[in-house]
Amino acid sequence: MELDRRDDLALLREPVRQSPVAVGEWILARLRGIGAINVVIALGVILSGQVPGWVLGIAPLVAVLVIAMGIASWWRLTFRATTEELIVTRGVFSRETMVIPFSKVQSVSIEEGLLQRLFGLVSASIDTAGSALVEFSIHGIHREQAEALRRLTSQAHQAGNTPAIPSSTLSPPSDPAIHGLTPPTAPALGVQQLAEPRTAVPAQTTVLAKRTPKELMLIGMLGNPLGGLALLGALFVFADDLVDLIGGRLPDINGSSIQPSTSIAVAGLAVAAAVFLLSWIAIGLRTVVVDWDLELSSTDDGLRVNAGLFKRRSQSSRLNKVQSIEVTHGPLLRMVGFCSLRLHTIGSGDLVVPGVSTQELAAIREQVALQFRSNIDRRISRHLVSQRIRVALYMAVPLALATFFLSRRLALIWLIWPLLVAIKAFLFHRSFRWDLAEETVSRRSGILFVTEISMTVAKTQKVEVSQSFYQRKRRLSSISISNAETSLTIPMLALNESRALRDFLLRTPQVVGDQTSS
Amino acid sequence: MNQPIDVANLPQLHDSDFVGVSPDYLKMAAIPFRVLQAGIIAATVVAAILLSPWLILVGLVMVALVQLVPFFRRLAYPYLGYLAREHDFSVRYGLINRTVTTIPFKRIQNSVVNQGPLERRFGLSTLRISSAGGSLSIPGMPFEDATRLRAFVAMNASLLAEDDTDGA
Numbered sequence: 001m002e003l004d005r006r007d008d009l010a011l012l013r014e015p016v017r018q019s020p021v022a023v024g025e026w027i028l029a030r031l032r033g034i035g036a037i038n039v040v041i042a043l044g045v046i047l048s049g050q051v052p053g054w055v056l057g058i059a060p061l062v063a064v065l066v067i068a069m070g071i072a073s074w075w076r077l078t079f080r081a082t083t084e085e086l087i088v089t090r091g092v093f094s095r096e097t098m099v100i101p102f103s104k105v106q107s108v109s110i111e112e113g114l115l116q117r118l119f120g121l122v123s124a125s126i127d128t129a130g131s132a133l134v135e136f137s138i139h140g141i142h143r144e145q146a147e148a149l150r151r152l153t154s155q156a157h158q159a160g161n162t163p164a165i166p167s168s169t170l171s172p173p174s175d176p177a178i179h180g181l182t183p184p185t186a187p188a189l190g191v192q193q194l195a196e197p198r199t200a201v202p203a204q205t206t207v208l209a210k211r212t213p214k215e216l217m218l219i220g221m222l223g224n225p226l227g228g229l230a231l232l233g234a235l236f237v238f239a240d241d242l243v244d245l246i247g248g249r250l251p252d253i254n255g256s257s258i259q260p261s262t263s264i265a266v267a268g269l270a271v272a273a274a275v276f277l278l279s280w281i282a283i284g285l286r287t288v289v290v291d292w293d294l295e296l297s298s299t300d301d302g303l304r305v306n307a308g309l310f311k312r313r314s315q316s317s318r319l320n321k322v323q324s325i326e327v328t329h330g331p332l333l334r335m336v337g338f339c340s341l342r343l344h345t346i347g348s349g350d351l352v353v354p355g356v357s358t359q360e361l362a363a364i365r366e367q368v369a370l371q372f373r374s375n376i377d378r379r380i381s382r383h384l385v386s387q388r389i390r391v392a393l394y395m396a397v398p399l400a401l402a403t404f405f406l407s408r409r410l411a412l413i414w415l416i417w418p419l420l421v422a423i424k425a426f427l428f429h430r431s432f433r434w435d436l437a438e439e440t441v442s443r444r445s446g447i448l449f450v451t452e453i454s455m456t457v458a459k460t461q462k463v464e465v466s467q468s469f470y471q472r473k474r475r476l477s478s479i480s481i482s483n484a485e486t487s488l489t490i491p492m493l494a495l496n497e498s499r500a501l502r503d504f505l506l507r508t509p510q511v512v513g514d515q516t517s518s
Numbered sequence: 519m520n521q522p523i524d525v526a527n528l529p530q531l532h533d534s535d536f537v538g539v540s541p542d543y544l545k546m547a548a549i550p551f552r553v554l555q556a557g558i559i560a561a562t563v564v565a566a567i568l569l570s571p572w573l574i575l576v577g578l579v580m581v582a583l584v585q586l587v588p589f590f591r592r593l594a595y596p597y598l599g600y601l602a603r604e605h606d607f608s609v610r611y612g613l614i615n616r617t618v619t620t621i622p623f624k625r626i627q628n629s630v631v632n633q634g635p636l637e638r639r640f641g642l643s644t645l646r647i648s649s650a651g652g653s654l655s656i657p658g659m660p661f662e663d664a665t666r667l668r669a670f671v672a673m674n675a676s677l678l679a680e681d682d683t684d685g686a
Contacts, residue, residue: 346650461625461651466617482651506606506622 008148012081015089018074021119022140026070028115029139079138081152086126088138102156104128106321106347110146110314111137117312122146127347135347150316154301157318208303208367209296209353209360213288215338219355220287221280222332223340228279231286287354296353296360298367303343305351317345322368323485324455327361331448343368344485369439369456376435376442384432384492385425387470392421434490436501441481443488459483460505465498481505536599536610543658544595546640548588555581600645600656605678607647607671609654625649626675631664647671 031039046056069092077090086105088098109125116122116139124146125137138146211219220227292309302318328340338355341364345351356364400414424447432445442454464480471477471492479498480489490498562577594613601608608620626649633643643664646655659667 460622461649462619462621462654464617464619464652466612466615468615472616484650487651502618502620506620 008152009081009083011145011148012079012152015078015080016141016145017078018138018140019119019121019142020074020140021116021121022077023067023070023074024115025113025123025139026073027066028113030066030070077138081149084156086149086152088136100126100128102153105153105156106345107315107317107349108146108150108153109316109349110143110150111308112312113139114310116140124149125349127349150301154318205297205299206367207295207297208364209294209356211291211294211353211355213292215336215355216288216291216294217284218336219291219333219338219340220284222336223287223330223338223354224283225280225332228281228283228286229276231282232275232279291354294353296351296356296364303351303367305353315349315351317343317349317351319368321345321347322351323459323483324453324488325365325368326486327452329446329450329452346484350485365454376433376444378434378436380429380432380434380490381474381476381492381494382429383471383474383476384429385422387492388425389418389422390470392418436504441488441501441505443490453486453488455481455483455486455488457505463502463505465502467495471495536601536608538596538599539656539658540640540642540660542640542642543598544588544592546636546642546658547591549636551584551588555584558584598658600659602667602670605674607654609656619652619654621647621649621652621654622678623671623674624678625651626671628653629668629671629675631661631668633661637661 046059072092073090076092076095077088079086079088081087081102084101084103086100086102088100090096090098106127109127111123111125112121113123119140120143121140122143123137123139124141125135126149127135289309290311291307292312294305294307296303296305298304298319299316301316302321304314304316306312306314322343322345324344326342326344328342330340333339333355337357339358339361341353341356341361343351343364396414396418400411403414404411427447428445431447431450432443434443435441436457439457440454441457442452444450444452460481461484462482464482465477466480467477475495476492477495477498478489478491479493479501480487482488490501493501558577558580562574562580565573566577590613594611597610597612597616599610601610605624606620606622607626608618610616610618626647628646628648630646631643632646637643641661642658643661644655644657645659645664645668647653656664
């Protein structure tokens with residue numbers, strides 16, 4: 001382990017600059033910020049010749065300024081690592097030096113954008129979990145450097161653990177100071193010598209979940225069927241402009257002689273259906289691309305998610321940073337045997353897998369040591385239903401009375417509302433289950449989309465037991481359990497049950513956790 | 519192993535153990551509202567003289583409305599309290615919605631004693647304790663008690679704190 005650390009430090013001891021490719025990445029990021037659709041439209045507008053001359057004149061000037069800014073920020077950004085800290089210097093007009101202790105870095109995510117991949121470069125995103133230091137990314141660095149950062153972070157958290165990398169396969173770097181400025185071939189040679197044994201999969205990696213493109217397509221379409229509409233939404237905002245650009249014409253519906261008729265209605269429905277189908281396929285394809293070759297694995301470093309086609313991301317999180325597990329069973333997704341998984345971890349960068357099978361889920365829970373009894377069956381008080389109906393009635397009845405004198409029909413509509421509330425509350429209450437076992441507290445609820453969330457008891461940060469006036473009269477209460485990232489609320493629990501639950505959560509565990517449990 | 523446990527035999531957080539805050543708290547908290555009421559009365563008197571005597575009614579209603587906040591605070595006062603145990607700290611508050619919030623010592627990240635100018639005159643302060651998952655605060659505590667409590671909390675927090683491996 002010491003050998004690895006020295007290699008990592010040797011790699012990063014001297015200030016390292018990003019590869020010049022980072023300038024391209026910076027410009028692309030700015031363009032992405034403006035919005036791909038908007039850029040296309042802007043280009044379209046320019047090309048269609050509707051732009052006055054002087055605007056066309058300053059456009060190249062603006063472009064030059066942007067490129068100059070990009071080059072300046074690239075030149076000014078350097079980073080290096082010491083035993084304890086990562087030091088980043090950046091800033092064009094005002095020089096800023098950030099010193100980040102590795103122990104404060106929660107995770108280092110590695111991403112390969114399409115542009116960077118052409119040059120064999122990656123981006124490293126440093127996540128410091130919301131302290132005064134903001135999460136930031138370093139683009140256009142070598143994979144070796146990014147992996148080194150990741151290892152230094154992981155080692156800073158892992159006091160006495162030695163990763164199982166055989167030291168005999170390592171060779172010392174030929175050039176310890178690897179600058180991004182030198183021509184690509186030279187550092188590549190030096191890096192390759194290190195890269196071979198290092199980027200080989202570390203000794204203990206278990207793949208917990210893996211998705212094929214076909215599965216991803218299904219997951220995208222079934223897991224989020226309406227999501228595609230948002231994707232195509234931007235297109236609709238500019239629909240008429242786009243049609244103008246291509247020289248077409250949309251029928252003018254306002255003030256024309258088109259009579260409403262069944263054929264128009266049918267045509268409208270057909271268009272809507274086509275749009276919906278298109279958006280459905282779009283969201284499916286998007287999932288396939290964004291989560292291409294998704295793999296959730298357990299390594300020495302913790303859990304890792306690798307996914308993405310154009311932009312390959314690698315997010316990792318140590319096991320003990322996982323605060324809670326959230327599983328969502330959608331009605332459609334269930335038909336193909338998948339559910340959606342989110343591992344809440346400290347800081348940003350929750351590990352999200354849009355579709356896991358039940359066996360994979362069991363294996364994942366075991367890894368995270370959040371053993372889960374699938375038959376969670378404690379329930380909450382039925383008063384939940386009557387309380388919600390009451391609240392709805394308190395509002396609906398006065399409104400119904402008020403509108404009664406205007407129109408009887410309207411008054412009736414106001415009374416339908418409590419009925420709907422009653423049905424929804426009844427179904428919600430029927431679906432609600434919670435459970436407390438030695439190490440985990442869990443809750444499952446939901447009418448269409450059933451969500452399960454489970455938390456380790458030992459990670460409790462705050463417990464709140466509250467009683468509203470209605471609850472006080474009936475000796476009921478609500479309990480809310482928060483950990484560093486999420487909170488779990490159980491409403492309408494008997495008061496003595498919430499108190500008992502709180503007392504249990506607060507008791508000091510008899511067996512103080514080993515590294516993986518708390 | 520993940521056995522169900524018998525909750526009846528766990529140590530309990532009894533309501534009776536809670537300690538109340540200083541009675542001066544009510545007096546101190548009411549002062550800003552008194553000032554506001556004085557201002558309203560002065561404005562009403564001036565307006566009544568200049569414009570119409572009926573405005574006194576409006577003024578009285580406004581004074582009564584402003585009085586509501588200290589009034590409700592007084593009603594909620596008996597329930598307001600805190601409790602420090604070996605391993606955690608709790609605070610209890612509320613009138614219509616009553617809430618007990620507890621933070622375990624090992625999770626405490628920050629503990630602060632705050633004294634505004636008004637609090638200083640009465641010798642009171644506010645104790646604020648926060649963890650990664652939330653915070654709690656107790657107003658109206660006597661300053662010495664608060665400082666001693668804060669020192670106790672901070673000491674226990676660092677003693678019982680988990681090492682950084684859990685990242686919280």
